[in-house]
Amino acid sequence: MARYTGPKSRIARKFGEPIFGADKVLSKKNYAPGQHGNNRRKKTSEYGAMLAEKQKAKYTYGVLEKQFRIMFEKAASSDGITGEVLLQNLESxxxxxxxxxxxxxxxxxxxxxxxxxxxxxxxxxxxxxxxxxxxxxxxxxxxxxxxxxxxxxxxxxxxxxxxxxxxxxxxxxxxxxxxKPERADIPENIKEQMIVELYSK
Structure with missing residues (x-):
């Protein structure tokens, strides 16, 4: 199956978190990638913030867009809180x-x-x-x-x-x-409710 094979440090710098594990580049350059990454002061929209959370979850667990949407739809049709069920399924x-x-x-x-x-x-x-x-x-x-x-x-x-x-x-x-793990036990810094709100739009 296809998977992301691009520069991982660039993605980690985009989110400002070591989502692929310990990263020497991120520790040295903890700002967005690109020529103006260190000077960027752009305010993120509400939609942009929700999209970023979804992207972060996808990259963290190594899941592509189509597969991630299928997992979300399965979580949405299950009993329980959709965002938590989604993370539990990713952890499984x-x-x-x-x-x-x-x-x-x-x-x-x-x-x-x-x-x-x-x-x-x-x-x-x-x-x-x-x-x-x-x-x-x-x-x-x-x-x-x-x-x-x-x-x-x-x-x-x-x-x-x-x-x-x-x-x-x-x-x-x-x-x-x-x-399946409780949400409090999952260490990933992902705001799953924002992902739910994104797919609900």
């Missing part, structure tokens, strides 16, 4: 769960591990990054992939207790998706 994506478990250092790296068949769900190999993980399912590193350097480096010193909806078993290199 397999690539995101692999990232949250510390198996990969970034969501892009997690997506690659899934694509290359290094990850199993309930013992079966799943190579679809957008696969919706359900409560109770076990996500693990495939047996022959446990010695991969990228996985070992990512797991080294990772704090597995910071996400209460996940449970990690070090000896098996596996984690259980206990339940």
């Amino acid at each position: 994506r397999l690539d995101n769960v692999v990232f949250r478990l510390g198996i990969a250092p970034t969501r892009a790296a997690a997506r690659q591990l899934v694509n290359h068949k290094h990850i199993t769900v309930d013992g079966a190999v799943v190579n679809i990054p957008s696969y919706a993980v359900k409560p109770g399912q076990v996500i693990a590193v495939r047996e022959k992939s446990k010695s991969l350097e990228v996985i070992a480096n990512a797991l080294a010193g990772f704090n597995h207790s910071k996400y209460p909806w996940l449970e990690w078993e070090e000896s098996a290199k596996a984690g259980k998706f206990l339940h």
Whole structure:
């Protein structure tokens, strides 16, 4: 599937946040990209602010426009608060769960591990990054992939207790998706209500 492959530091500078993870460029140049980025004083409209929140969520979770809209429509037709359900569904994506478990250092790296068949769900190999993980399912590193350097480096010193909806078993290199996360537990700085208002216009 297609995905964003452009300069990530430029996107992070646009939002003023390290949405793709630690970014040396952002720490040095914490202002908008472009020739006049450091002098820009343009006031953002209400619509512009809502659009920016949607774009931030898309880039953060690595989802393209059509897929994001489908996820929003699914959230809107579900029980619960639409914005929260949308974030919970994004958090339930397999690539995101692999990232949250510390198996990969970034969501892009997690997506690659899934694509290359290094990850199993309930013992079966799943190579679809957008696969919706359900409560109770076990996500693990495939047996022959446990010695991969990228996985070992990512797991080294990772704090597995910071996400209460996940449970990690070090000896098996596996984690259980206990339940969908509460909004207060999701660390992403996304104003989901603005996304709901954008799609409601």
